[in-house]
Amino acid sequence: KxxxxxxxxxxxVPEGENLVLNCSFTDSAIYNLQWFRQDPGKGLTSxxxxxxxxxxxxxxxxxxxxxxxxGRSTLYIAASQPGDSATYxxxxxTGTASKLTxxxxxxxxxxx
Amino acid sequence: SQTIHQWPATLVQPVGSPLSLECTVExxxxxxxxxxxxxxxxxxxxxxxxxxxxxxxxxxxxNLSASRPQDRQFILSSKKLxxxxxxxxLCAWSxxxxxxxxxxxxxRLTVV
Numbered sequence: 001k002x003x004x005x006x007x008x009x010x011x012x013v014p015e016g017e018n019l020v021l022n023c024s025f026t027d028s029a030i031y032n033l034q035w036f037r038q039d040p041g042k043g044l045t046s047x048x049x050x051x052x053x054x055x056x057x058x059x060x061x062x063x064x065x066x067x068x069x070x071g072r073s074t075l076y077i078a079a080s081q082p083g084d085s086a087t088y089x090x091x092x093x094t095g096t097a098s099k100l101t102x103x104x105x106x107x108x109x110x111x112x
Numbered sequence: 113s114q115t116i117h118q119w120p121a122t123l124v125q126p127v128g129s130p131l132s133l134e135c136t137v138e139x140x141x142x143x144x145x146x147x148x149x150x151x152x153x154x155x156x157x158x159x160x161x162x163x164x165x166x167x168x169x170x171x172x173x174x175n176l177s178a179s180r181p182q183d184r185q186f187i188l189s190s191k192k193l194x195x196x197x198x199x200x201x202l203c204a205w206s207x208x209x210x211x212x213x214x215x216x217x218x219x220r221l222t223v224v
């Protein structure tokens with residue numbers, strides 16, 4: 001059974017800092033890995049999708065890496081802003097119908 | 113472009129009343145459709161998924177049911193709501209391959 005863990009569970013940083021969120025998964029037989037953002041009381045917004053054949057994906061200040069063999073992914077956020085404050089979730093599709101298994105989430109707060 | 117619509121955004125229902133939440137997808141054919149629930153302060157739990165019209169798979173025993181009357185329509189229902197059905201309900205879609213998941217904006221259900 002796939003298990004996805006995210007570290008840290010919560011993170012508070014001052015504006016402007018670069019930061020790294022970690023995601024680990026137990027079953028390396030994945031098609032892809034997706035990073036989401038969830039603002040309080042809102043739905044999930046897809047940030048980055050990394051295919052199993054890729055090592056990195058970039059979108060603006062976000063960079064996600066994937067190391068299938070070690071079962072790890074990282075989300076790098078450059079020059080953090082207060083608007084980046086949210087919960088970040090990683091997820092991998094597994095099993096029948098590519099059901100998503102979500103990580104435990106990292107709650108990020110960027111302070112002024 | 114593909115879009116996903118979910119309504120209503122919020123709902124307050126008395127215990128014992130029926131429920132019907134609707135989700136529709138535009139711009140794609142034969143998607144996989146999913147219903148997730150997020151209880152307050154908790155992670156995302158997969159409730160149902162569907163790989164085709166009339167095909168419903170349930171992940172957990174509960175007071176809810178799902179139906180897919182059309183290719184791009186997914187409905188979550190209950191005949192009699194319980195207090196424990198309160199939560200944030202999210203619909204999502206994906207297609208076979210490497211497209212990742214797209215989530216709707218969610219319905220916040222409060223059972224009183």
